[in-house]
Amino acid sequence: MSKNILDLALIPGDGIGPEVTAEALKVLKAAIGEDNVKTTEYGLGAEHWLETGETLTDETLDAIRGHQAILFGAVGAAPNDTRIPSGLLEREILLKLRFTFDHAVNFRPSVLYPGTTSPLANPGNIDFVVFREGTEGLYVGNGGSMRTGTKHEVANETSVNTAYGVERVVRAAFEYAQGRERKHVTLLHKHNVLVHAGHLWNRIVNEVGQEFPEVTHDYLHVDAAMIFLTTDPGRFDVILTDNMFGDIVTDLAAAVTGGIGLAASGNLNINGTAPSMYEPVHGSAPDIAGQQKADPTAAILSAAILLEQEGYADAALRVNKAVWEDLAVRDNTTRTTQEVGDAIAAAV
Amino acid sequence: MSKNILDLALIPGDGIGPEVTAEALKVLKAAIGEDNVKTTEYGLGAEHWLETGETLTDETLDAIRGHQAILFGAVGAAPNDTRIPSGLLEREILLKLRFTFDHAVNFRPSVLYPGTTSPLANPGNIDFVVFREGTEGLYVGNGGSMRTGTKHEVANETSVNTAYGVERVVRAAFEYAQGRERKHVTLLHKHNVLVHAGHLWNRIVNEVGQEFPEVTHDYLHVDAAMIFLTTDPGRFDVILTDNMFGDIVTDLAAAVTGGIGLAASGNLNINGTAPSMYEPVHGSAPDIAGQQKADPTAAILSAAILLEQEGYADAALRVNKAVWEDLAVRDNTTRTTQEVGDAIAAAV
Ligand SMILES: CC(C)[C@H](C(=O)O)[C@@H](O)C(=O)O
Numbered sequence A, B: 001m002s003k004n005i006l007d008l009a010l011i012p013g014d015g016i017g018p019e020v021t022a023e024a025l026k027v028l029k030a031a032i033g034e035d036n037v038k039t040t041e042y043g044l045g046a047e048h049w050l051e052t053g054e055t056l057t058d059e060t061l062d063a064i065r066g067h068q069a070i071l072f073g074a075v076g077a078a079p080n081d082t083r084i085p086s087g088l089l090e091r092e093i094l095l096k097l098r099f100t101f102d103h104a105v106n107f108r109p110s111v112l113y114p115g116t117t118s119p120l121a122n123p124g125n126i127d128f129v130v131f132r133e134g135t136e137g138l139y140v141g142n143g144g145s146m147r148t149g150t151k152h153e154v155a156n157e158t159s160v161n162t163a164y165g166v167e168r169v170v171r172a173a174f175e176y177a178q179g180r181e182r183k184h185v186t187l188l189h190k191h192n193v194l195v196h197a198g199h200l201w202n203r204i205v206n207e208v209g210q211e212f213p214e215v216t217h218d219y220l221h222v223d224a225a226m227i228f229l230t231t232d233p234g235r236f237d238v239i240l241t242d243n244m245f246g247d248i249v250t251d252l253a254a255a256v257t258g259g260i261g262l263a264a265s266g267n268l269n270i271n272g273t274a275p276s277m278y279e280p281v282h283g284s285a286p287d288i289a290g291q292q293k294a295d296p297t298a299a300i301l302s303a304a305i306l307l308e309q310e311g312y313a314d315a316a317l318r319v320n321k322a323v324w325e326d327l328a329v330r331d332n333t334t335r336t337t338q339e340v341g342d343a344i345a346a347a348v
């Protein structure tokens, strides 16, 4: 049986993006064999924008669309780089990819790995996954302002939620929960204030929930979730929430599991119309870029999610195992980005 | 010089509300003398709604408006009480009071008191105040849905932000920061995604900031703030943010300083057009209601904010000091709600 070649688009991006992506690719190749991976690199980000004035053209989007999956590093200029409008690269590259390629589910696991230090005194056993909706909510760019720049300015931002968009991430969360031991979904929202959106989310969770009798589900206001995530994060199994709440909650989840340096994610197109995209949750960290100081673990774990989702479950398991083992023996000696990648690749 | 009488509206509300409010009032009276306080109780909440079908009428609002300040307990039915529509009491009592009485600033201090246990392993010195905007944003009730209940439903929620509303909370935050040791304001927002609202907040912070040359200020994305609030909360002095982000951030702040049982707040009308309202951040906790199990400290600290804001600075200091001392000697012996109130009142 001839094995298909895994055809990847690589978007290393800015700052530490290229360094961590290189290690993720190294480990991925170690896991399924160098000859079984084909990569095409797309040089998007701050430099490309400064040279060309382009963020991500339709032609480039079309080219990327032809690949099976995308391995993404990070985009974003240094905060003090006044040449680049704040947020431009994030919106016109990262968010544009998520929206154009219909990444319905932003899949973000939170695990407290052995050997990893949580800022919590008693973190307990943390092992949950956040299903963050990826194409709706406050992220749709449906805002505007009037009398801009005056003392009579009004600036609005509209969160748009559709039954179609909510239903698919809800269903994905229940399906995933069904395969887990605890089989429990927790919806986070703020339905006492956001009545209409909250009502929609509640309704769909109740409807879809009935199709999964083995899966239990409950509801928490997003503010109350802050308290549980710091006092008893072990209670969560699968967290389901909208785009903005998901953004906030997954950073807290990353923090309590030892930091953003380990948080991986998959932006999943779940109907096969475009490639999914795998990226570490951390940003471009321009302050430590190019110094081999960045921890490539989040990028490597993102490559493991890629393998899992793209049909290489065995290889994904091996990468995860290698990461667990590497984390367990990490001490305070600092290794370079490359050394971490080498060690994990060797163990795979 | 004849001292004015402090004329308070009391809204004990539901669940543990009446128990904790009673202790707060006891301490307040101990601080300024029983004869100097006049109270009028308004029986709002679940029971009143079940009896009358009314949440908060215009007549009652008018009556409350006549008082100098409001001491509020908590409203909210038990989550499993299906007789009361979810969120109704919160919206039609609590939020209605905040909006009708133009509570521009939701003032929420976060202090890690000596003797208090944080869930963080190394909390450091936590002492900051959140200035949460109180009358705008996603809380304005500017949402709706179409094709409701069908698979084509669209549900929107609009965050409305005005230069007027933003400017007054920004100014209040800078004025307050000016009187603090570190004199530092941190704006939390998500301006890389919420471009229009974010731009307005940034602009006003920069403009108002120029009037306060001694106060430094910086900016953090709200998601990144999650990380700092759990790894280095001591860095914050004055946090400034919108209504929804403020809701989320203040619960996390309460959590890292040892829990919602200590988190106090003032909903401040800053132009003198209506009474300000002082309330513990916690809810009605129906599960422990009527059992003298609730910690009244958050309500007592809210009364201290009331005293401070309503012109009784000395008394406020004495209440705060009594709370600090009480917290420092608390051990694991459980006292009743009343015993805690008695002890603090005696020390005042
Ligand atoms: C960079 C930014 C636009 C992005 C988001 O808000 O989704 C990031 O915070 C994330 O969580 O992936």
Ligand SMILES: CC(C)[C@H](C(=O)O)[C@@H](O)C(=O)O
Pocket: A192, A193, A223, B090, B091, B094, B095, B247, B281
């Ligand atoms: C009860 C609820 C409406 C309220 C809010 O969202 O503001 C509460 O969470 C708070 O923080 O005071």
